[in-house]
Amino acid sequence: MNEKILEIENLTVSFSGFKAINNLNFSMDAGELRVVIGPNGAGKTTFMDVITGKTKPQEGNVRFKGRNILPYKEHEIACMGIGRKFQTPRVYLKLTPRENLELSCAAQKNVFAALFGKPSGSERRTVNGLLETIGLANKADIPAELLSHGEKQRLEIGMLVAQSPDLLLVDEPVAGLTDEETEAVGNLLLALAESHSIMVIEHDMEFVRQIARKVTVLHQGTVLCEGSMDEVQNDPRVIEVYLGSQDEADH
């Protein structure tokens, strides 16, 4: 079954005449884990902004599960089942990981229950399962401010999953993490990919190698090439634009 979760046609986004996204075409199957890479300024974040409704394009079509989502506002698109994790963790630092997850689980159903209610039995089971999945069962009841950066990233990914989105968008989840933390986040995304459609934007090539199945390379707002990590890495155009610019970024 190759149902498309996301289909994007002829997408163009201009900022005062500059095309951050330029006639971009892209599609993703339901259940896929896709990594989107590209040099700084390639348009990766703008691409995610369009999918979540934060930025509206000048031209093109965006369909989520076959439905045109362009007319909808950001919060409406979130309700339709597109969840986004921003680059920096946004967890409640004074609350414990368990409490953060309980809020996310319940928020999906009823805001008042989330604020004032006690978690139901099934919610408690879900939260315990999520704590296991994100590897924080042993730190479930300490304030989140005591977690490492990598643990906070995993907690936030758990909070995203608690909202049961059909499509998870994850923007640079390993920026600033140690190698060990990076691997833990990679393993978490691989585990979640068993049962979710996930798009990851990433810069860290080691990490991309760890998780990537199909990779899309963006350059100047358009798709430069797509394929397996090996195919993409050996494509002369990618070597020129991506690795060239990484070199610049390093100096």
Ligand code: ADP
């Ligand atoms: P990436 O995430 O791949 O680094 P971005 O999507 O952030 O790239 O940006 C793509 C290009 O669009 C960059 O040249 C950036 O300067 C420009 N851009 C992004 N957002 C805006 C904006 N709100 N106004 C003007 N230019 C923007």
Ligand code: MG
């Ligand atoms: Mg970006």
